[in-house]
Amino acid sequence: MFGKPSRTGRTLQYVALAGYLIFLGFPLVWLVSTAFKPPRELVRLHPTLIPSDPTVQNFVQAFTEQELGRAALNSLQVSLASAVLTVLVAMPASYALARFRSKLGTAALGWVLLSQLFPFVLLIIPIFLVLRQVGLANTHAGLVLIYVVWALPFALWMLQGFVRNIPRELEEAASVDGASRVQVLRRVVFPLLAPGLVATALFSFISAWNEFFFALVLIKTPELATLPVALARFVGIEGTARLGPLAAGSLLATLPSLIFFAFMQRRLSSGSLAGAVKG
Amino acid sequence: MTTLAERPDVERAGPARRPSRFRSDRTAIYLLLLPSLLPILVLSVFPLLRGIYLGFTDARAGRNVEVSFTGLANYRELLGDELFWNSFKIGLVWALGVTVLQFLLALGLALLLNQQLRFRGVARVLAVVPWAMPPVVVGILWKLVYHPDAGLLNEFFHRIGADGMRTNWLGDFSTALPAVILVGVWAGMPQTTVVLLAGLQGVGRELHEAAAVDGASTWHRFRHVTLPALTPVIVAITSLDFIWNFNSFGLVYVLTAGGPGGKTMLPMLFAYEEAFRYGNYGYAAALGNVMVVLIIALLAVYLRRRLREAN
Secondary structure, eight states: OOOOOOHHHHHHHHHHHHHHHHHHHHHHHHHHHHHTOOHHHHTSSSOOSSOSSOOSHHHHHHHHTSOHHHHHHHHHHHHHHHHHHHHHHHHHHHHHHHHSOOHHHHHHHHHHHHHHHSOHHHHHHHHHHHHHHTTOTTSHHHHHHHHHHHHHHHHHHHHHHHHHTSOHHHHHHHHHTTOOHHHHIIIIIHHHHHHHHHHHHHHHHHHHHHOOHHHHHHOOSGGGOOHHHHHHHHHHSOOGGGHHHHHHHHHHHHHHHHHHHHHHHHHHHHTTTGGGGOO | OOOGGGOGGGGGGSTTTOGGGHHHHHHHHHHHHHHHHHHHIIIIIHHHHHHHHHTTBOOOSSTTOOOOBOTTHHHHHHHTOHHHHHHHHHHHHHHHHHHHHHHHHHHHHHHHHTSOOTTHHHHHHHHHHHHHSOHHHHHHHHHHHHOTTTOHHHHHHHHTTOGGGOOOTTTSTTTHHHHHHHHHHHHHHHHHHHHHHHHHTTSOHHHHHHHHHTTOOHHHHIIIIIHHHHHHHHHHHHHHHHHHHHTOOHHHHHHTTTOSTTTTOOHHHHHHHHHHTSOOHHHHHHHHHHHHHHHHHHHHHHHHHHHHHHO
16 A cells, blocks of 8 residues: 555564564463463463463363353353344344334434443443342343343344345345235345344344443342353452463353454454444 | 445335335334334433433432432532542543554554555454453453563563563552553454554555655655545544543453552442442432533544544
8 A cells, every 4th residue: 555665664564563463462372371371380480471281270170169160151041042132122123224214213223322422330220220120130131131232222233234235126026926024024034134143143142241340230149140250250369379260261251252253254354344333 | 234325225115105005114113113122211211311310319229218309419529529530530541541542553553454464364363352352351361461470571571681670560559550551452452453444445545656656755645645534434433432441341340440549440440339339329320420421521522623623
């Protein structure tokens, strides 16, 4: 883009790129390395970047001793329920938003931007009070409800884009051939929408999986805690030897979103998803 | 994704074309929208309005506590609350610091990634990984890097023979806030980079080539061709980054929980403590209201200046 830079220019560019790679990469390498270090190496005065005697003991310990296993199961349950529910609720609405003009639709999409502005603390107290009134405070069901509502604006926005990409002519052709409305939706729209539904479900799953604040405030029973909350509690336990299982647990907690991002990598690098915030 | 303008067939659903089905279509639309709109109303719009209202009451934790409207009493108290002012100042330093550094570093990386360089693929993948991590894990990761005994940073200073630089980064009064800001930059840089990169790819090649033929230097071309074309993207992403940073919670909660001695007590952490440690719901909500107003005011000033520059 800038024509042919000089030799020194090129060198400077590579130096800068190396700087970025170190800044972005080394903390990650450190997490992975810590996760595979045996306790003996963790308490050593001068730790090394590469574990000299790697072990998977930390992963075993993280899931047996620290009850991260149960927390991971809780997270899995809550995230799966959120994903399924978000898709079920968003599917009809996004179809309506994409195919018919409606002021309600515009309002719903406007809420996406507006809701970003408000700090969670304004929402959390009334939400807590509402959930307590209907007996859903301190339950996974309550948490799932919040996650679905929280994921909905973006899910609607994303899914209606997928609906718009299905040519209307296909639906019309099917109904000319005598298919009922429900049949058109089930046989024509639904199969073509499948990739969009998967993307929406993944988005909702990851938001729920990563979420911390609502889970921290709404869930009081330790046995019901989700993975981020359990990990944050784990941080409080001091002692250098504990760092191994902590790193191992953190690494596993990152896996679902890493898989998601690998899945979306092509769209991310082409910028079509990044454009989501371009307004 | 296609826009409305590109699909004129959307219009065909309008009432003019099919007057007979108009009524049933409308009922159908509402039925389709209801499952989405109802939960948003009950668990998002309503709580937000009630939250704003709570800021004008003396609401407290507990089941049968009477709540009464107190007008501006909370705000008068906030004005005289030294802890609030302190936390607010820290919040501003954090949000501005993170947003500005994030933007500058992301712009540099985006410009590099837009070149034909080797290792570009690796850099692109690495640039996205922090984005994929849950905030809590980012916090834990950097706690490991900053760890006074087993940390990467202190070990690095030992290896290069600068043992004097070794310190308890998150526990020291003078280094805690800068250390936390660096983590904020690391965590938020990927998204900003991807957005800026997408913007860069939209900058016309022809303009660059024309400017190059006219003998403009690299810097001149960046300043007068790339930057103006990128401005709308820059304004949008820096505004969003600022809002997200000002409202961020999980990262710093895990890193320092506001310590040492309140040196990293961001407004969100302060509000959390007020609400859920001390049970002062009304006071915490008032704090939230003040934060919204301040964010809107700061953004208005910023956007107006950008707009004036553009004209």
